[in-house]
Each structure stands twice: as structure tokens, then as C-alpha cells.
Amino acid sequence: MSQQSIHRATQVLGLFTFEKPSWRVSDIAKALGLAVGTTHGIVSALERCEFLAQDPASKEYKLGLKLLELGALQSVTFSLNRKAATPINYLSRHTSTIGRVGVLNNDVVLTTMSTDHQEWHPSSYIGPTVPAFCTGIGRAILAYMPGEEVIAHLARVKLHQYTSKTLTDPVRLRAEFTATRERGYSLVYGETLVHLDTIGVPVFGPEGRVVGAVSLSGNPGQFASGDVAELAPQLLDAAMEISTHMGYRPQPHFL
Amino acid sequence: MSQQSIHRATQVLGLFTFEKPSWRVSDIAKALGLAVGTTHGIVSALERCEFLAQDPASKEYKLGLKLLELGALQSVTFSLNRKAATPINYLSRHTSTIGRVGVLNNDVVLTTMSTDHQEWHPSSYIGPTVPAFCTGIGRAILAYMPGEEVIAHLARVKLHQYTSKTLTDPVRLRAEFTATRERGYSLVYGETLVHLDTIGVPVFGPEGRVVGAVSLSGNPGQFASGDVAELAPQLLDAAMEISTHMGYRPQPHFL
DNA sequence: AACAGCATTCGATAATACCGAAAGGAATAG
DNA sequence: CTATTCCTTTCGGTATTATCGAATGCTGTT
Numbered sequence: 031m032s033q034q035s036i037h038r039a040t041q042v043l044g045l046f047t048f049e050k051p052s053w054r055v056s057d058i059a060k061a062l063g064l065a066v067g068t069t070h071g072i073v074s075a076l077e078r079c080e081f082l083a084q085d086p087a088s089k090e091y092k093l094g095l096k097l098l099e100l101g102a103l104q105s106v107t108f109s110l111n112r113k114a115a116t117p118i119n120y121l122s123r124h125t126s127t128i129g130r131v132g133v134l135n136n137d138v139v140l141t142t143m144s145t146d147h148q149e150w151h152p153s154s155y156i157g158p159t160v161p162a163f164c165t166g167i168g169r170a171i172l173a174y175m176p177g178e179e180v181i182a183h184l185a186r187v188k189l190h191q192y193t194s195k196t197l198t199d200p201v202r203l204r205a206e207f208t209a210t211r212e213r214g215y216s217l218v219y220g221e222t223l224v225h226l227d228t229i230g231v232p233v234f235g236p237e238g239r240v241v242g243a244v245s246l247s248g249n250p251g252q253f254a255s256g257d258v259a260e261l262a263p264q265l266l267d268a269a270m271e272i273s274t275h276m277g278y279r280p281q282p283h284f285l
Numbered sequence: 286m287s288q289q290s291i292h293r294a295t296q297v298l299g300l301f302t303f304e305k306p307s308w309r310v311s312d313i314a315k316a317l318g319l320a321v322g323t324t325h326g327i328v329s330a331l332e333r334c335e336f337l338a339q340d341p342a343s344k345e346y347k348l349g350l351k352l353l354e355l356g357a358l359q360s361v362t363f364s365l366n367r368k369a370a371t372p373i374n375y376l377s378r379h380t381s382t383i384g385r386v387g388v389l390n391n392d393v394v395l396t397t398m399s400t401d402h403q404e405w406h407p408s409s410y411i412g413p414t415v416p417a418f419c420t421g422i423g424r425a426i427l428a429y430m431p432g433e434e435v436i437a438h439l440a441r442v443k444l445h446q447y448t449s450k451t452l453t454d455p456v457r458l459r460a461e462f463t464a465t466r467e468r469g470y471s472l473v474y475g476e477t478l479v480h481l482d483t484i485g486v487p488v489f490g491p492e493g494r495v496v497g498a499v500s501l502s503g504n505p506g507q508f509a510s511g512d513v514a515e516l517a518p519q520l521l522d523a524a525m526e527i528s529t530h531m532g533y534r535p536q537p538h539f540l
Numbered sequence: 541a542a543c544a545g546c547a548t549t550c551g552a553t554a555a556t557a558c559c560g561a562a563a564g565g566a567a568t569a570g
Numbered sequence: 571c572t573a574t575t576c577c578t579t580t581c582g583g584t585a586t587t588a589t590c591g592a593a594t595g596c597t598g599t600t
Binding site (some may be wrong): 039 | 393
Binding site for chain 3 (some may be wrong): 571572573574575576577578579580581582583584585586587588589590591592593594595596597598599600
């Protein structure tokens with residue numbers, strides 16, 4: 031069709047992960063099934079544009095500074111973040127919890143904003159993407175997605191047992207989605223990390239489609255049932271405000 | 286030469302700024318002097334790879350989620366950040382100041398890490414890039430760069446008067462670089478933002494070249510002369526530790 | 541209802557990226 | 571110290587691929 035060069039370039043960039051942040055030309059070529067000469071052309075083009083940077087000593091390539099620049103720009107101009115920043119920051123500070131904003135992208139939750147800058151730090155890095163089925167944001171989104179899409183999603187992803195509390199049975203998960211809809215918010219008690227509890231509320235856009243979710247997280251002590259009764263309404267309010275700004279118009283009830 | 290497709294793709298991405306985060310195909314074509322058909326090919330390839338996202342209603346393109354992912358990954362695997370994270374976080378908390386890590390890239394300072402998550406928020410966004418000549422990190426780097434490179438840099442950039450205190454005279458700036466070398470750290474009192482004071486210390490790599498800098502910022506009350514006398518040695522210590530981890534080996538004095 | 545402006549599609553052409561081989565370097569083994 | 575190996579980088583011919591310009595289709599406006 032069109033533009034395979036660009037597609038290959040993005041494939042190269044997609045190889046870089048937290049576990050393997052440095053790649054040699056020949057390994058990239060092997061991973062993508064391309065000739066080394068071809069790969070070298072792509073890689074050096076990406077280097078000239080600062081999408082990759084080469085360590086002069088080891089000849090290995092790492093992600094370049096231009097990506098940092100573009101990533102920060104995308105985050106800051108992302109409409110969901112722009113709408114959610116003020117209310118979620120306020121709630122997070124006011125309630126001493128960690129506030130997050132995220133979307134479901136390629137079957138994983140991509141955290142697009144977080145009030146916890148710790149989480150971006152190298153030491154405890156798990157990546158900006160987390161599974162959907164066992165996180166506050168993911169559950170909130172899945173609970174309000176069309177049923178067939180949810181089933182397809184659950185079939186595609188691996189329901190890994192992260193902690194002893196993690197729900198991995200599709201049937202029980204769907205029951206939990208129903209419960210989430212009845213409550214209006216998701217509840218995840220130590221299913222991702224043992225000492226982390228989260229509540230999540232979906233954000234809607236035009237035509238009532240879920241476009242993302244917001245969440246508050248903290249240690250188990252902060253999420254006793256009484257605390258949740260206080261937190262949830264505030265987060266629901268915030269999410270409604272964000273949804274409205276995202277173009278959501280609640281259906282009139284008389285229809 | 287090679288790979289103009291990729292180069293054009295990055296040119297497209299480079300058009301997106303905080304001031305203009307949304308582009309139409311025809312405007313991109315105009316800005317880059319390409320045919321609209323050609324531009325559409327590039328843009329839709331970038332969209333397929335999630336480097337761009339199209340608003341279905343307005344048909345305008347914005348930066349895509351993949352860039353957020355890659356940007357976060359680059360930040361977290363960036364070796365300077367990895368080495369600086371622990372000491373700068375500690376210092377920042379311990380002294381109630383804002384800690385930053387940055388490099389000089391294309392004549393501007395790119396902030397690669399910051400303990401102030403406020404600054405990434407839409408409301409007060411000035412971009413991850415800031416001028417070098419009037420910021421703590423920038424001054425620290427410039428002061429330790431080879432003289433001819435500094436002169437070339439100062440000739441290329443516009444020395445804008447951000448506040449009434451901003452030094453814009455190249456001669457006085459070079460005197461300040463000398464003073465910075467004598468002190469070992471840069472001092473910037475309200476030259477970028479009136480109510481922000483900063484001290485910056487360079488980070489060295491192999492062969493003694495400056496590879497970046499770290500800084501501490503706060504409001505003017507926190508940076509009285511006595512306070513600086515306490516802060517500076519700690520930041521100098523931290524920077525030396527980071528430099529060592531970056532491969533810097535101090536020259537033996539007996540040579 | 542006609543128009544204007546834009547995104548998108550399409551086909552022919554010419555340029556460009558691809559491949560495979562070879563050269564150049566660096567590190568390790570003999 | 572030399573030989574070997576592995577990897578990066580360069581090079582040229584070929585075929586694929588991106589490009590351009592025009593045509594089509596869509597949307598919102600006059």
C-alpha cells in the first residue's frame with residue numbers, strides 16, 4: 031500500500047522496551063527479518079532525526095531525546111489530560127491519594143497522567159502500560175464498554191495472577207463489571223500490587239462512549255469502606271465534570 | 286542519500302507544538318512544501334502506527350499515544366536520569382526545592398527529569414525545553430563547555446529579556462560563566478521567572494566532557510546567601526556522584 | 541441549490557529504498 | 571603480535587515504492 035519505510039521505522043522504535051533499551055543494528059535486523067544494510071539505513075535516518083541515539087563506544091542504539099520532547103508534548107496537549115488535570119490534582123492532594131488518568135489502548139491501560147511522580151522513576155518502573163482487567167482505570171473502562179468488545183478483549187489478553195487476590199476467572203470478572211456499573215465506580219483491592227487499593231470512574235465522550243477513566247489509589251488503610259464512601263462521590267463528580275468537558279451529554283430521562 | 290520518507294515523517298511530527306497541537310493535512314503540506322496527496326500518505330502511515338491520531342469530527346491530526354509511550358520509555362531508560370534520579374529526588378525532598386535534570390540539545394535545555402510534577406501540567410506549561418543562557422542547568426553546562434562552542438551557541442540563540450533581571454549582554458554572560466566555574470555552580474536569581482531562583486551543577490562524562498546538569502530551584506526566600514551556602518555543597522556532592530557513575534574520572538592533580 | 545475548501549483516492553512516472561556483497565573496524569583468541 | 575571473527579558501515583544495481591497532479595467525494599457555507 032503506502033509508506034512502508036515509515037512503518038518499518040516505527041517497528042524499529044517499537045522494539046525498545048524497559049527490559050531491552052539498547053539494540054545493535056544486527057539484532058534489530060534479525061528481530062524484524064530485514065537485511066542489515068537496510069536496517070542500518072533506517073536506523074541512521076532515525077538517528078539523524080534524534081529519534082535514536084547511538085552510544086559511540088558500544089555502537090548500540092537507544093531511544094533519542096526527540097521522543098522525550100514529543101512524548102511530553104503529546105501528554106500535555108492530550109485533551110483528556112487537559113480536562114482532567116485540574117480536578118484530579120485537586121482530589122489527589124485533598125485526599126492524599128494518587129490520582130491517575132488513563133485510556134485503553136491496544137488492550138492495555140496506558141496511564142496518560144499521574145500525580146505520583148515516583149512512578150515515572152527508574153527504580154520502581156513497570157512501564158506506563160498496565161493490564162486492564164485488574165486495575166482501577168481498566169475495570170472502569172471495561173465495565174462500560176460494549177459487551178462484545180469486552181469479551182473479545184478478555185479473549186485476547188492473558189489474565190495473569192499478579193497477586194493472590196487477582197480475579198482471573200472471566201465469569202467472575204464480568205460479574206465484577208456488572209457490580210461496577212451498579213456502583214458507578216470500580217474497586218480494586220490489591221489485585222495489581224498487594225498494598226495498593228484503587229477506585230476508578232469512567233470518562234465519557236460524545237455519543238456516550240467511554241474514552242478513558244480516572245482513578246484514586248492509596249494504601250489499604252486509606253480505602254476502608256467508610257473512606258470509599260467519602261472518596262467515591264467526589265471522584266464521580268470529578269469524572270462527570272471531565273466527561274462534560276469531553277463532549278458527553280447525558281441522555282434526557284424522559285426518552 | 287537515504288531514507289527521506291523517515292525524514293519527512295519526523296518533519297511532520299516536528300510541526301506539532303504546544304501553541305499549535307492540531308494540524309490539517311493541507312496545512313502540513315503547505316508548511317513542508319509537499320503535495321497534499323504525498324502528505325496524506327505520510328500522515329496516514331503515521332496514524333496507522335499511532336504516532337498521530339485523527340479527530341474524526343474535525344479531521345485534524347494530533348500527536349498519538351505511541352509517542353507518550355516511547356517518550357516515557359526514553360526518559361526512564363535515559364542513563365543520565367537513571368543515575369541522577371535517586372540523589373536528586375532525595376535532595377529535592379530534603380531541602381523542599383524543585384530538582385531537575387537536563388541536557389543541552391539543539392541550543393536549548395531539555396529537561397529530562399523533574400521532581401515538580403506541576404510543571405508537566407497543562408496550566409503552566411512552557412514546554413520541556415527552556416533557554417540555556419538564563420537557566421540554572423543551562424548556565425552550568427555552558428560554563429563548562431569549550432569556549433568556541435559557547436561563543437557559537439550565544440551567536441545562534443536569541444538572548445531574550447525574560448525578566449528585568451535577565452542577563453542579555455554576551456560579555457556579562459561570559460563573565461558569569463567564569464564566576465560559575467570559580468564557584469563550581471551556577472546561580473540564577475529570577476532571570477527566567479521572577480519568583481524562581483536556581484542553582485545548577487554540571488554533570489561530566491568520560492573524557493571530562495559536560496553531558497548535562499542538575500539543579501535545585503525554589504522561591505527567592507529559600508535562596509538567601511546562607512541557604513545557598515548550605516544547598517550548594519550538597520548539590521555539588523550529588524553531581525560528583527552522578528558524574529562518576531556516568532564514567533567521569535577526575536584528573537589526578539600531579540600531572 | 542451552487543459553491544468552496546478540504547480530505548481522500550488513483551494511476552503513471554521517476555525516484556528511492558531495498559538487498560547482497562564487500563570493505564572497514566574493533567575485539568578476542570591463538 | 572598476528573589471525574580470526576563479528577559487527578558496523580558503505581556501495582551499486584534493481585525493483586519496488588513514494589511522489590505528484592488530477593479526479594473524486596464529502597462537508598459546511600454563501
